[in-house]
């Protein structure tokens with residue numbers, strides 16, 4: 729059976745991985761060496777296009793493909809951007825928010841989880857109160873679209889609050905990036921993680937981080953901020 733030309737694959741209705749188009753399948757028919765000029769050029773184009781999809785300035789942000797699933801990308805951000813004296817506030821209203829907190833916990837990162845009902849967006853007054861009452865938060869993380877329920881969390885408002893409290897803002901946009909418009913600048917997004925096999929309709933196997941370039945140079949778990 730010629731699955732490339734028939735395109736009669738079962739339609740996947742899962743949140744991801746999902747059905748890929750003929751063109752996506754066809755693009756995978758060529759072998760490329762990781763040092764080939766063509767491969768390096770494709771990676772450059774992918775990184776550029778990711779910034780275009782996010783409508784973010786290449787002067788301020790950079791896109792980093794990660795060689796693992798979405799969870800791998802999240803772990804990469806949590807493990808490498810929060811300094812050892814940092815403190816993370818995770819705003820959770822579903823399983824993927826809880827997963828960010830679990831990753832922080834396993835990594836021994838100081839973390840507080842602000843839990844809310846799964847069928848409601850986070851209470852912004854509670855977010856403000858927690859940040860006011862607990863000095864020392866350096867980072868705030870939230871899931872944009874909690875895939876488990878489909879709820880879309882208000883990342884602009886949460887980003888503004890994070891910025892008011894001088895916290896860096898991390899968004900898990902696994903099932904929204906590429907489908908739900910977001911403005912990195914207005915949302916004060918410092919780090920965003922999404923994956924190849926959700927809204928941008930690629931194949932599973934890698935995720936990517938869109939990060940504020942200047943923080944990549946200075947923020948590291950083991951390196952003091954400049």
Ligand SMILES: Cc1ncc(COP(=O)(O)O)c(C=O)c1O
Pocket residue numbers: 743744797798799800824871873874875876900901902903923
């Ligand atoms: C919001 C969200 N975060 C994280 C993940 C984990 O991604 P992965 O299954 O690629 O590790 C998913 C997967 O569906 C997700 O929807």
